[in-house]
Amino acid sequence: MPPAPLPVILDVDTGVDDACALLLAARHPALDLRAVTCVAGNAPLDLVVANTLTVLDVAGRHEVPVAAGAGRPLLEDPADARHVHGRDGMGDLGRPRSARVPQPVHAVELLRSQLMAAARTGEPITLIPLAPLTNIALLLRTYPAVAQGISRVLFMGGSASTGNATASAEFNVFHDPEAAAIVLDACAALGVPVTMYGLDVFYEPQVTAAQAGELIAADPAGPAGLAGELIAYQCARFESQSATIGDAGAVCAAIAPGGIVTRTLPVRVELSGRHTRGRTVVDQRDPLTHDPHGRPDAVVDVAVDVDGAAFSRLWLDTVGFHTVGGGC
Ligand code: BDR
Numbered sequence: 451m452p453p454a455p456l457p458v459i460l461d462v463d464t465g466v467d468d469a470c471a472l473l474l475a476a477r478h479p480a481l482d483l484r485a486v487t488c489v490a491g492n493a494p495l496d497l498v499v500a501n502t503l504t505v506l507d508v509a510g511r512h513e514v515p516v517a518a519g520a521g522r523p524l525l526e527d528p529a530d531a532r533h534v535h536g537r538d539g540m541g542d543l544g545r546p547r548s549a550r551v552p553q554p555v556h557a558v559e560l561l562r563s564q565l566m567a568a569a570r571t572g573e574p575i576t577l578i579p580l581a582p583l584t585n586i587a588l589l590l591r592t593y594p595a596v597a598q599g600i601s602r603v604l605f606m607g608g609s610a611s612t613g614n615a616t617a618s619a620e621f622n623v624f625h626d627p628e629a630a631a632i633v634l635d636a637c638a639a640l641g642v643p644v645t646m647y648g649l650d651v652f653y654e655p656q657v658t659a660a661q662a663g664e665l666i667a668a669d670p671a672g673p674a675g676l677a678g679e680l681i682a683y684q685c686a687r688f689e690s691q692s693a694t695i696g697d698a699g700a701v702c703a704a705i706a707p708g709g710i711v712t713r714t715l716p717v718r719v720e721l722s723g724r725h726t727r728g729r730t731v732v733d734q735r736d737p738l739t740h741d742p743h744g745r746p747d748a749v750v751d752v753a754v755d756v757d758g759a760a761f762s763r764l765w766l767d768t769v770g771f772h773t774v775g776g777g778c
């Protein structure tokens with residue numbers, strides 16, 4: 451008998467690559483997608499919610515509860531990334547808007563009810579934030595008891611090397627550094643394991659423009675077609691023959707943890723440097739014998755390598771119903 455599907459919740463700022471992640475989580479039989487929560491990031495919150503509902507509609511997952519959360523970072527001014535993700539935040543693909551509305555509760559309340567229910571049934575949930583960590587910081591500080599219902603936080607964000615929003619900082623952490631620092635601190639205090647799927651691996655799983663074309667041809671109006679359009683948008687935007695599946699790689703890591711190599715390392719979030727604010731300072735000293743700042747509380751499983759080809763194939767097979775050939 452196959453193992454029971456892994457219960458997961460995604461926290462998203464949909465977002466072209468969040469949409470790739472949602473399609474995978476919505477359609478892969480090894481995952482039980484319990485809820486999706488939304489936060490401002492790649493686009494303003496209203497667009498993030500609309501895009502998320504559209505993707506779930508296309509994926510045929512109308513029953514998955516969706517809630518809107520924080521409309522801005524804790525301290526930073528909001529600054530979206532529509533210069534990358536399009537005016538509507540999801541590639542301006544012109545897909546029909548969902549008729550569905552989000553749950554009449556804040557994302558933090560939806561997370562709380564789902565996680566406490568999971569704690570009661572003894573079936574903790576893998577929480578997969580793919581966006582600025584504002585909702586998750588508010589959740590863990592407001593309702594720390596939800597930790598009993600979380601098996602792991604597997605987040606897309608940060609970097610042990612270079613940034614993308616700035617030379618130092620990755621977008622999700624840069625957008626709300628205080629939230630990221632709070633989440634790492636709270637997880638350490640509450641004993642919640644954390645995996646960081648950061649920029650060190652983010653760009654590795656690639657899908658070609660030709661494969662995107664095959665997806666679109668296979669099922670233009672359905673999930674494969676949307677998946678192909680999302681990749682095609684990125685290829686055109688970056689004038690490239692392939693594009694990353696981005697946030698979807700973190701979902702792949704939940705489905706196939708053997709596809710990433712992790713190192714368990716101390717991580718701090720830089721909150722003050724003018725040019726380094728939002729950097730995840732990953733301490734790779736070996737041996738680490740002394741630090742004048744003291745040892746960081748947060749020790750994180752940092753993804754340092756990924757089987758990009760395997761993750762691309764996993765994504766293509768799931769969203770494309772095994773219709774797409776070729777390698778990358
Ligand atoms: C992250 O920022 C966003 O643009 C993507 O959706 C991803 O979550 C990468 O830095």
Ligand code: CA
Nearest residue numbers: 465468580581
């Ligand atoms: Ca994202």
